[in-house]
Amino acid sequence: MTAMPDQDVEMGRAPAPMPNKIRTQHVSVYYGDKCAIKDVSLDIESNRVTAFIGPSGCGKSTFLRCINRMNDTIDICRVDGSIVLDGTDIYDSKIDVVQLRARVGMVFQKPNPFPKSIYDNVAYGPRIHGLVSGRGETDDVVEASLNRAGLWDEVKDRLQDPGTSLSGGQQQRLCIARAIAVQPEVILMDEPCSALDPIATARIEELIDELRANYTIIIVTHSMQQAARVSQRTAFFHLGDLIEFGDTEQVFTNPIEQKTQDYITGRFG
Amino acid sequence: MTDLLAGRALTDAAARRQLNRRHRAERRFKYYGLAAIFAALGVLAVLLVTIVGAGYSAFQQTHIQLDIELREDLIDPDGTRKEADIRQANYAVLVRDALIKIFPDASGRRDRRALARLVSSGADIQLLNMVLADATLIGSTQTIWFKASADFDSLSKGQIPRDVPEDARKVSDKQIAWFDHLAALGLVEKKFNTGFFTTADSREPEQAGILGAVVGSLLTLIVTLVLSFPIGVMAAVYLEEFAPKNRLTDFIEININNLAAVPSIVFGLLGLAVFLNFFGLPRSAPLVGGMVLALMTLPTIIIASRAALRAVPPSIREAALGMGASPVQTVTHHVLPLAMPGILTGTIIGMAQALGETAPLLMIGMVAFIVDVPGSFTDAATVLPVQVFLWADAPERGFVERTSAAIMVLLAFLIVMNILAVVLRRRFERRW
Structure with missing residues (x-):
């Protein structure tokens, strides 16, 4: 096969290796007795976009949610192995989950702005973490975050409108602005474009590419084209196993594993 | 399609009958729902009409106007104007005297007592409070509206029938005659019952409040x-x-x-x-x-x-x-x-x-x-x-x-x- 999933896809440029931001080693995740992730070890490079792809139910979202310990909220979920962020194990008992989540922000599949004003949505994180004091500082952070999320020009005259009054794509960019307002180091995105139309999707993808300069981004996506467009590194999951992990260009043009080849050519999944 | 359905089509008589049945069932369901709502509303209306019909008259109270001579020799014979002395006076006598003045024919003890029953037994308290509030009233004659007693309140509201035998009702023929005479003099009036909202419970219905x-x-x-x-x-x-x-x-x-x-x-x-x-x-x-x-x-x-x-x-x-x-x-x-x-x-x-x-x-x-x-x-x-x-x-x-x-x-x-x-x-x- 000509391992090109789509002729229009602009391939991620062959990247120079960057220092590792996150190291995961022998991570297994269980929901009760069911094993959702089996012994996954992979390293996430700093200032790169890493894509997790794979068929539905393969555990890629579960694995993503381990990185900021969102799985803690599920009673029956258990995580084995180690995930190290900048040299500290995030599952160490001394780690404060609240601080971890400020460092590792998250954007969800369905845009979920708080039912508050646009301004309060963005200001919420900095406020609860004590990163701003006074109206002036908050204003600056809100403007800077919305600017970085490419939303400022569209909402600057209606900051007091409810965040839920925006369109789907704008809401998702608002959620990104909200996530970056606390200056995280890593941003996790769980299928951020699955509820959006193609134009809004293109806008978010551009944004992800711009954000790469300042943040380490991990994105879960169902769309192989999207993974190919925005990411530099790609991990392919299948039934809880990490099948293949490498540079995006290599994974899409010259996969090592047969399963990866089958999946990206659309033979299953 | 035709093979699958053995030659039947949606335009067949059987299919149409089925469709009509379905439409009828849906109409029927709608009527059941409407009937349920009207039944509920009807019961509610009956409830409200019964309660309001029985209760609206409680918001009115029959009053009787009397000229009370606040005699100093009865209220404060020593002229001390002290609260303790004023409290001890027998105000019921003042009310009875005012009634006797209108009906001089009521001479016997029994008649007088029957006459006094026209006015609420709370009339003396009303007078006492008036005098306590303004001691200068002592010695003067005041025109005052008193509550009629509950029986005569009921009588004036038509709740006590006049055509039953005398011994089967709580008010005597004589009392009715007195009451009617007062009414003819323009001394009986129905007023809004403010007392119902400003007092607590009482044994006397006319003084009982909520x-x-x-x-x-x-x-x-x-x-x-x-x-x-x-x-x-x-x-x-x-x-x-x-x-x-x-x-x-x-x-x-x-x-x-x-x-x-x-x-x-x-x-x-x-x-x-x-x-x-x-x-x-x-x-x-x-x-x-x-x-x-x-x-x-x-x-x-x-x-x-x-x-x-x-x-x-x-x-x-x-x-x-x-x-x-x-x-x-x-x-x-x-x-x-x-x-x-x-x-x-x-x-x-x-x-x-x-x-x-x-x-x-x-x-x-x-x-x-x-x-x-x-x-x-x-x-x-x-x-x-x-x-x-x-x-x-x-x-x-x-x-x-x-x-x-x-x-x-x-x-x-x-x-x-x-x-x-x-x-x-x-x-x-x-x-x-």
Whole structure:
């Protein structure tokens, strides 16, 4: 096969290796007795976009949610192995989950702005973490975050409108602005474009590419084209196993594993 | 298609019959629904018409005008103008004298007493209070409207038939003649019954009012709200947001649901055994009534609050937790405000239930006859539904209309609470 999933896809440029931001080693995740992730070890490079792809139910979202310990909220979920962020194990008992989540922000599949004003949505994180004091500082952070999320020009005259009054794509960019307002180091995105139309999707993808300069981004996506467009590194999951992990260009043009080849050519999944 | 259906088509007679049957069934279903609604509205209308029809006359009270000579030799023979002396005077004599002046023919002791019965037995208190307020009135002659006694109030409202034999009614022919004479002189008038809203219970229907029960109900509900709202909401928040799902929490949940179905009189027995007999709290007090009703209201509030919390989309919780909000911040900043309309609705439904509750309060002695408006949470008091119960039980004709009037006041309270619920819900409602 000509391992090109789509002729229009602009391939991620062959990247120079960057220092590792996150190291995961022998991570297994269980929901009760069911094993959702089996012994996954992979390293996430700093200032790169890493894509997790794979068929539905393969555990890629579960694995993503381990990185900021969102799985803690599920009673029956258990995580084995180690995930190290900048040299500290995030599952160490001394780690404060609240601080971890400020460092590792998250954007969800369905845009979920708080039912508050646009301004309060963005200001919420900095406020609860004590990163701003006074109206002036908050204003600056809100403007800077919305600017970085490419939303400022569209909402600057209606900051007091409810965040839920925006369109789907704008809401998702608002959620990104909200996530970056606390200056995280890593941003996790769980299928951020699955509820959006193609134009809004293109806008978010551009944004992800711009954000790469300042943040380490991990994105879960169902769309192989999207993974190919925005990411530099790609991990392919299948039934809880990490099948293949490498540079995006290599994974899409010259996969090592047969399963990866089958999946990206659309033979299953 | 035709092969599959053995040559049948949607245009066949059988298919059409089936379609018609379906249409008829749907029309019939609609009519059932309409019939149910009209039946409910009809019953409600009958209820309201009965209550208002029986009770509206209680808002009017027959008054009799008399010229009272406030004789100094009877009120304050020593001229001291001291309160103690003024209080000791016999004002009933002044009222009787004023009546005798109009009807000089009433000479015998028995006649005079029968004559005095035209005016409410509370007339002397009314005079006393007047003189206490303004001592300069002593010695003058005042034109004063007195309440007619309950029997003559009923007579003037047409509730006592005049055509039954004299010994079968509470007022004699002679008294009727006197009353009619007063009416002919223009000395009888029906006025708005302000006393009904400003006094507490009394043995005399014309002096009995609803204020004591209204204040008692308010005090009781305040205690109920202060106890059950915070406890109920905290319990619901903990069970819904923080508690692990295990056998213990399942057991607690089952018990809360069971508690909601416990007959209210059982809570009254518990209040009697625990609050009165064990802790020795005062009998008949709004404090204890409120505590008992709080126990009864708690399950309602917990169940409604849990439902409201569950209705908050999980995505909001994820968003807050993903931002690094702690679980408590997630609940207090986002989940609880969003659930508040539902919680308030449930609370007000619970409070409305508590407002209408009689049985548990009987057990803790709130059924006592109390003539004072309660001034604190530990004073003896009664509440609106118990007042309705007491008056419905009273033999005097005048309490019949007052029973219905008290029900109207109770219904007015409920309507106000429900409007409050709607207003609060609108205010707090947020869309996402």
